[in-house]
Amino acid sequence: MRKHLIFIGITGLELALLAVLFVLSADMVRTKGQRQMNSKSQLVALLGLTDLSLWTEARYTRHPSQADFFTAFQDFPAAIEHFPAGSIVAPLPSVVFLKKK
């Protein structure tokens, strides 16, 4: 078989696979995703949750939205941030905004 036919065949197969993955994901978002989202929203509404339970290593990484402006450097003035997640969490928009002002 000619090489270009093999290439076109493989590329077509990759595109088809990608299309199937995207269509399946869109379908999952509509059905299972929506149901899960409603259940999670119910949890948030009834328990009054404010943050995602991603980083439990420090107060300000567990609840970034509730942290005060100094928590990352709370040990002493100019203390170096020591939790790895602190380098992942970007500064709060309000802090960045204040700096720009």
Place this chain on the structure above:
Amino acid sequence: MIRHLKILEHALSTIVRRKYKNFAVIVVYSFTIMVLASILFLSHSLKTEAANILSQAPDLIVQRTMAGRHELVPENYVEVIKGNRGVGKITPRYWGYYYDALTGSNYTILGVTGALPEMEMVEGALPSRSGECVVGEGVARARRIGVGDELILVNSQGLGQVFEVAGKFTAASDILTNDLIILGERDVIDFFGFPQGRATDITVEIRNPSEVQNIAGRIKRDLPDARPITKQEIIRTYDAVFNWRSGMMLTIFSAALVSFCILAWDKATGLSGEEKSEIGILKAIGWDTSDILELKFWEGLVISLTSFLLGLIAAFVHVFYFGATILAPVIKGWSVLFPSFKLIPFVNLYQVFVIGFLTVIPYIASTVIPSWKAAIADPESVMRS
């Protein structure tokens, strides 16, 4: 059309002739695309999910700060807040953190009051009387407990306190509840030893969403040591955390982009002697410069398109079917309890096109441009060089 296919055929033969080198390029290129796409898929999915579910968070949370730090809030602030028009239900909340020396992990303990309706994401029941609790999947796993078992925690007096596990949050709710322990409100007050008349913070319901900022401003004026946090601020925080400019995204994204630039730069800085003499021979046997450029275009397209599609497929499967196992250790930090990612596959096609544009086009350009320089030169001098 036939002419183009024949040039493509020749390009494929050239690629096959240097199969080990090109295979290595495709592997590195695909991996780079996979890392870039994984970050974008993961961050977009988390960002969308956070924005959707946190839209049900309290309209306004009132904290108290003292010396720049979060401080317990006096319950009589409720009366002051109630004085604002447009304010609905005001609830003092009692919650805090607990370090479990047994497992080395941190839990969040939250008090609930009154009878809550049944929740889909809770197996078993919510605490209905003192001494009962609901635990998150991470807590249950760390302590190896389930519904009906006992959870022993050390209270503020240093005494062990036994709670009966009445319910457990399902694994699907991990992203919200992994480290959570729900107790009755009175149990939380006694467990942490809250001073009389103090709460952790106060949630405020606001009837008209457009009034949130005004009411937050009025609360701040009436209670100068209060710090009101609006729902919009909570949502914006997560938008910033998972923004491409945030630490994680920028670190991995730039590392992947730099490695890709090295790959493209290596291609762009010149052709090997073998490639140059091949161009010279093609010119000598009658190929036009445009034919040679088309040949190089096909060579670049075959490698970059194959790598791009393979990288995208790998990223999709990695993030949405294997829970981003390669990225998870990077994101995890020192968290002992970390939720398993069961992400809802929100995909932003715009991001896919951006990755394609940032990687496929430069690679094709870096293949074609040095060839163009060789193709416009005299065939004999090219062959001799």
